[in-house]
Amino acid sequence: MWEVITDGPIVITEVVKRIPMDMTRDPFDEIQINLKADFTTKEKKQDELDNLAKSIISGTVPDKHVTKIIKFKPAKKMWNILEGICIGSEEIKENKLSISCQKFDSFLMLKNESVEEMELRFNLVSNEVKIY
Template identity: 75%
Template sequence: METNHSRLSSLPMFSIEKYDIWKFRLESFLTAQHCRMWEVITNGPITITETVKRVPVDPHQDPYDEVQPKQKADFSTEERKQDELDNLAKSIISGTVPDKHVMKIIKCGTAKEMWDILERMCVGSEEIKENKLSIACQKFDSFLMLKNESVKEMELRFNQILNKVQSISKDKYTQREINLKIH
């Protein structure tokens, strides 16, 4: 059976030029480690909470429930695993970042912070994303089969354009629009 370490060593190193591939493989790998791992990347560390019944000082008021962070000593086994997801994600991400980029993420406190910095390096600001999306959409909208191009070559080129669009905006085109473009 393949170990986590050997699977980690098969992950691609972060590369600005191949960011979309790196992102896809990391997202797949992280999600396979734990069903909530991607949530740690997109939303930040998971806070384990508990509901505590509070009795008000005023005897005329009803007791109420209050949600608060749970003490680590009271964590169940599954809660301990969830609490460690951010550390695991940071370890996995940092293990795929080459030395020349490590200094950009070294002071990050969470996996989300690391991911956001790496994404900004590759994708840029919202304005840059919009420009990239506009260019990718122009390529999609003007897509035609080239003279002397095989169907297989056309399909590969089309998928590269579509993947670029979808890496920036997953819902830019409906499945119907995509199907009509290539049929």
């Protein structure tokens, strides 16, 4: 299912001849349309996986984000928008990494802090650096 989110859904199309209503169009123009009724078993499974992925994504994110992503059809698009909301752009990620590295570099034990408390703070800071 992860492939549906990272690669997007399979797009099933069929080439159909268009009959123009006026003479300005070429009678041999082709258009592509999705015909769910003609999906193969594999294509139906792929479509079901996309729907399942969308359901999981929209069911697990906070309500404040659901309204921003629910309108997108493929799960991949939902995921990309959610990534932008939660993680941010590359520039934002670089800034967060820079801040985390500064915290890590300037880490010191605080006055009246136990070794266990310091270790907990240290782990939080080092995990921040690992995330970015």
